[in-house]
Amino acid sequence: MENTVVKIENLVKRYGELVALDHFSLEIKEGEIFGLLGPNGSGKTTTINCLLSLLSFDKGNIEIFGKKMTPVSYDIKKDIGIIMQNVVVSDELTVRENIDYFCGLYIKDKDERRKCVDDAIKFVGLEDFVKFYPKKLSGGLLRRLNIACGIAHKPKLIILDEPTVAVDPQSRNRILEGIQELNRNGATIIYTSHYMEEVEQICTRIAIMDKGRKIAEGTKDELKRMIKNTETITIEALGLEDGVVAEMRSLPHVYEVRYDGKLLIILCSGGKHNLIRALDVLQKRELGFGRVYTELPTLNEVFLEITGKALRDKEE
């Protein structure tokens, strides 16, 4: 059985009267890429700050690698890599010097450090930019430098807090591939992001938080099964009569049908042959139709259904 890398039990964090974390529990196994999702102000960053002992908490217990995490747990901290949402590098140091600085906070031996820095530079593909200063780097390269600074000491647990914000698709893809490679090399990853497609692409298990509580947890398929909508069928069809739309509504597992004169959208909850049944209705009446496509629910839909569609403040 896989070892538990992170264990959070009944974590409570209060800011005065406000409860930022409300009996929050979580368990992350070795080798997982664990996605932590939640709207702004849901408590993701507070969780990570508590996990790293940057914040004290009122109640609960945090264990990392089977040991209790405290602000002075330097034996645990040496195996944790953190990649923050904001790029935290020094503008006065070159790419190589920046990586060396952050690596040097964990590894004192010069030779070992040099090798780690070389590996990190190679890993993020910054070989051609080692002598560049951060101000000369593009947004994507900066993000890669930020990642290199966080992983150079070869941590066993890597926490990435929205590492792809304001990054172009090519750089984002490179970063995501890099995260998967780190995971393949043995690192356990905790990943927070607002980009659902990223989480869906790389995370093996996901927890959704809101108002300081964990409201759902599981693999992406398990999460998708938690919501009402399991399939969305879209059919291009002109001039359908009301009777046809009504017949569609009466089909098994269909819980909502929308028609605007051009597109027929059928929302289903469960069932295996929803598309065939819908097309049967049209063929039976000898009605023509254009393109037909069916979509499984996305993580975004899962997220919105679970957390609601009301706007949240941007302050985390």
Place this chain on the structure above:
Amino acid sequence: MQVFKLFMKVLKKNIFTSMIYIIVFIAISIPMAKSASTEKTFKDTSLKIVVFDEDGTDASRALAGFIGKKHKLKTLENDKDTIMQALYFQSVDYVLTINEGYGEKLLSDDTSALFSTYHMHDSYATVMVSQLLDTYVSAVRAYSAGGAELTDACEMASDAVLQQAEVTIARSKGSENFSESTAAHFRYLSYILVSVIINALCPVLLKLNKKEFRFRTNCSCIKPTSYTVQLFTGSAVFIGALWLALMVVSVVQNGGMFSGIAWYAVLNTFIYTIICTAISLLICSFDPSDNVVNLLTQIIGLGSSFLCGVFIPQSMLGSGVLAAAKFLPAYWYVKVVEMLSGAEVFDGSKLAVYLLIEAGFAAALLMMSLVVNRIRYTSAAIKLPTLRKEAQQ
């Protein structure tokens, strides 16, 4: 020593503008200090005077002779344009014409229109010569009234007016080890210290204490106390090196190693360096932007220098300005320098009080920066839940 090394690298990148301050200081202060008064004895001023004698009597010749004893007599063509040109180019300071009838008028005790003059309006030479002539004529009249012959009266008046007392500039005991030029150098040093330290130290400390940077470092294996100690060590090395470098410049300016009371000036500078460091820490505790730091450098550097007598001697400042300046450490720094230079009678106990006041400023500023940091930390902790509450509403 990762943080210490980073401190030095960041400092290296930010030191350029501070180096300009030091280079300009060396380029300006040393020649300025050298040009400062180094006279230890009084010497009478001698002017260039042209005398046209239209009277041609013994009395007028005696006057010309009297003037020649005190000032340099120059010859010039008696032509208005030539005279005006000579005055304009300052080849002569004063042109005196002894009018015809001068001797007779003196005998009849008539002092009207004795002379015609050309001179620069309101110049100190004009005042000096006018006073000299008045004194001389009054003396001649006094001797004549006393019964002396006119020629004797002129001779006696000349002797009386030309009598000089020996004048020596008084300097306090021990101040011979601290010349006026060294005093000027040490005065300017306070401006350089405050400007360079704020300008170089604040950006480094602000960068390394940036919230995200501290957070990121706190996630690592380095202990917060070790981080602070390394920052402190970096600051101390920089401040110490700067102070030593400026002392080397001072030794060069002094023309040799300090001796006697000049060591108090070195101690004074050391305490002032700590004050400047404390000012920098206080500024950093408000987390200002780079532009604000630059602005504060100018305001604090120039403001305190002008108010406290760095550029202008304290004796020339108004009592109101000096009363306000007492609340600034630069005032006490300059007081020490002035005492050492002999502008104030040297008193060891007074000097100790001045130095203690400076040390008090350093302690107070350090305490203030600690208090401000604590208040900022507490208010930030209060602000966070407020923001979160608003976010949830």
